[in-house]
Amino acid sequence: MHTRTLGIIGGLGDLAAADIFTRLLKSRPHVAASGFQDFLLEQHPFRNAGSALRNDCSLTSRKLYVFQVCQSFAERHVDAILLPCFASHTFRDEIQTELEVPLLDMMEALERHIAKRVMPGSTLGILTSDCVRQSGLFEKYFGARYSLVYPAPEQQAVLMDCIYGDQGVQSGQTEGRAMDQARQVCRHLLEQGADLLVPGFTELSLLASGLQQQGIDLPNCNEIYAEFAQHFSASAMPAPFRLGIVGGVGPAATVDFMNKIIRNTPAGCDQDHIKIVVEQNPQIPDRTACLVHHKTDPTVALLAACRRLEAAGAQAIAIPCNTAHAFVGAIQPSLEIPIINMLHETIAYIVDQHGQGKTVGLLATSGTIASKVYHAVAEAAGVHLIAPAPEFQQKVMDAIYSEHGVKAGFTDGQCKTELVEAIAHLAESSAEIMILGCTELPLLLQQTNRFPVGDKVVALIDPTEVLAQKCVRLANGTEQISRPRP
Template sequence: MKSLTIGLAAGINPSVALALKAELIGVGARNDVRVNVVTSEIEMRKDAPDARIELGDRKIAALESVIELERAGCDEVVVPDVRCEPFFDEVQTEVEVPMVSLYRGLPAALEAAGVRRIGLLGVAVDREFFVKLLDGTAEVLELSDELKALYRTVQDPETGLRRTGLTPEHKAALLKAAEELLADGAELLVTACGQMARFVPDLKAEGLPVFDLLRDTAERAVLAPLARRPKPFKVGMIGGLGPAATVDLYDKIVKATPARNDQEHFKVAVEQNPQIADRTACLLGNGTDPTLAMFNCARRLQEDGCDMLIVPCNTAHAFVPYIERNLRIPFINMQQVTMEEIREKFGDAARIGLLATAGTVKAGIYGKKAEAMNLPMFTPDEAHQERVMAAIYGPKGAKAGYTDGVCREDLVSAVEYLVTTYDCNCLILGCTELPLILDETDDFRVAGKTVSLIDPTSALARRVVKEAKKAEAERGVR
């Protein structure tokens, strides 16, 4: 026997949820499907001071309920509240679990029955919603203002159907409303009220042609279950290493993305933690180990649904091997993608100069990759390495907010040393603060030569965009 787990956002509309649960189980039993119903008891706030805030409360309660049911492993979710139908797509966009709409089956049902004119029993959902839903395939009639006022007594939260059930007085009001709509030419009555939908069998017993909203919803959910929506790509960034480098990487990702509008960019989550201990100090033996702080950021990003992780700090990559093995999602390695771009661009002619923190140089996170690729790599002597460190950490350095003046002079001196001493033709700006001082270019003039400056941050941004496009194409997101 096939099994299906369906979630109900019961807390928003408990009585309708109970009726729909019975329909779901009944449809399953009649069609050899074991239906397991899981409920969310999240309720909507009842203290809204105006209609707009009440709408916001309803939307948030619906989304919170659906998220809870998604985490519970449901195959599909139904929000049994007709007032949520106008913003159905807003909720569905935020989750991957497929949601079964209450009214999306109506157009097909009308077409199958040859119905061209419907009458709305209720005022919880306005006529404009149904006009848009039916898109001209059927005329939509609504109650007169007089009967709308009468019908609102049926919907009253204290004395209406929700609290009392179908009393003789309510039944009389409903019959009067139905008679008016049928007299105006309605061929089928549609309940524009969730509470009303509970009593469709009673109305049918009176001989009224009423669309069975809950039965239709249950049959679509059970007999034609929806596929899970594709997950949009989401990259997680461990930020704050340092703050300016984080902004720089995010800016480069945005600029590298071929998007025509906001919605064509992909999702980026930043866990900004500037309090992570200095990575260079740790590698040089006189600082706190940042591994746990970095891992905790990565873990939160993983739980937030990220597919891959990035970190806008070269030196921090020395700690990635300890972190990545304890996660379910991978890092995009900044050094690896940089070295791959250099090999693609220069081939065996590459002579690489590395400008980086002393910690990065000591950890060999670039040097080991260059060696594995048989690419020659050179680093500054002690005096020029001190000037690179000053460009990064000095009182007039990039971490202090400076990008010109003394810090630029220090960095250019190291570039000149590597070019004149080792005939380097490409230089890696191997600390994410350094591209804030010198831009990536293939036309940097120094010591009478033209060399390339390689920005690992830009290389990482380009790879992130490539991975995002690949993943979303494979998943059919766009």
């Protein structure tokens, strides 16, 4: 059986974290049955660590501390994390959203325990801090099934002093005044009709045994949480889809591609959009210069960019550069996540929308044309691909690279005229469909099924639009990611 590691976040209540850690060590044979054999307790000082959790307190420092420790555990590949702090469970969902490691829910553990103890409709007496009480945490988990009662204001003050006072539990006192105060508040809640007392401080577990001896049944939440961990079947959380983009090839095309992803995403609010991580590196050597003039090879730079995206948690990579796809075959075997091949998607889109046997004109850099990467994909799909004659290919290159071209920041005027002239030339050569096969060209002309040129009407296909739609389908789960073969 795989040996699993359980991380425990300390520092939120030193005695409580140590208590849970000790319980896990003592129950190691039972915990091992679920695969957990190694335990890591991480504890650091942080601002306001020992402050009383009153209504006006800020949890920001606590929240950042919890997230940083969780990140540390994730980097050490723990299989699950314990968060022994009720106040931190008020923002547990925020932390879990950013983690792929399960952050075990102490409130769920308590909920299961209570369901075994009392019937729905029973009254629960809640002993927790001012802050947690105000947050509505217990209402979230128990309000629909049980009636909740809290201490009256003067008794709540006694409870807070029991935990945070000079002679309170956080100061290491588990007898004397702290025990008397806990007993007083428990009896107060029982007098209000509580059928079961429910702890909302992990520190109260240190008093539970003493209270039991005095006839007060206060469940030990640390023990309950530790037992919950023993029976937890650890598995990685399903990570939300994150797209990696190799940017800077070129810079304007990268921004255009991201806009297309946003435009194609069915979103009602910001949170509905796709997680994206971009490696914006305009210093990646020019792909066309390498292929045509044997200049600097961009393969290593492209692989390095993809590796950084992989390390950042991307589940698939998009490269909004047609010419760069001449190097994809070399770098894909060195990656564990797939590069979504824009060229394959474009040809598949043409076949799906327009059928096989069509003559398709390719408007692209000389490097893309020389590499024959589009031609190979088109031939395999039964698509006849043609490129402009040299004179008109130069017009395409000028529209992209010249001082009046799109890479120089122009999107109208001479560069657009040159592109339209190349389209007209291909249309005269029987092309019915045109691929805007350089990612800057859609900045001049947009995708359309009816582009008039002379006395003809042709379709313009934007590969980055096709790629953006593919990325959205992968993110929404309507299509599955094809993992690269080993």
